[in-house]
Amino acid sequence: MPNKPPLYKEIIVGLLVGGLFGPVVGWFIGTFATFFAVTAMDTNNVRTMRGSGFIGGLIGIPLGFATGLVSSLPMRLISARGPAFLKNAWVAASVGAIIGWAVAYFILFSWYSTIGSLLYIVIVCMVVGGITAGVAVIAKPKWL
Numbered sequence: 001m002p003n004k005p006p007l008y009k010e011i012i013v014g015l016l017v018g019g020l021f022g023p024v025v026g027w028f029i030g031t032f033a034t035f036f037a038v039t040a041m042d043t044n045n046v047r048t049m050r051g052s053g054f055i056g057g058l059i060g061i062p063l064g065f066a067t068g069l070v071s072s073l074p075m076r077l078i079s080a081r082g083p084a085f086l087k088n089a090w091v092a093a094s095v096g097a098i099i100g101w102a103v104a105y106f107i108l109f110s111w112y113s114t115i116g117s118l119l120y121i122v123i124v125c126m127v128v129g130g131i132t133a134g135v136a137v138i139a140k141p142k143w144l
Contacts, residue, residue: 004080009141014076017136018068025128026064031057033123037116056120063107063121064128071099071129072136079137089134096133100125 034056075096079086086092104125108118 005141007077007081010076010080011073013139013141014073014136015069017076017139018070018072018132019065021135022064022066022068022072022128022132023061024064025131026060026062026067026124027057028060029127030060030063030120030124033060033120033127036123037120040119041114041116059120060124060128063124067100067103067125067128068132070103071096072132074099075133076136076139087137089138092137093130093134097126097130099133100127100129103129 031053034052037056038052075086075092079092086095101122104122107121107125113121
């Protein structure tokens, strides 16, 4: 029997990690990135931090879903079939953060953004990309 699982199992693991773990991380990081972005904007018209954190967490869910899928699936396939050094979770997290930065750049490319939204989207996409890529590399497809 071959040592490596079939390619369809690798694809399913990448999709599951990106599609399920990405929104959870996006929600959590989106909440705290909102606090950082609101503080960095230094405006006086912010009503409550609770409301800002709640809305930021909700916006982080679809951002996490998109970024998680875009970063976890390629990293899973490359690490499963590519060179051995890509099986390291730290290397995968670094590449995933770069992929997350590219997703944030793609989102902000034609959008008039404030400094707060720029900080928020870059933080959420980079963290979600790094975490989901790192988890996708170390996930085991044996249970599929």
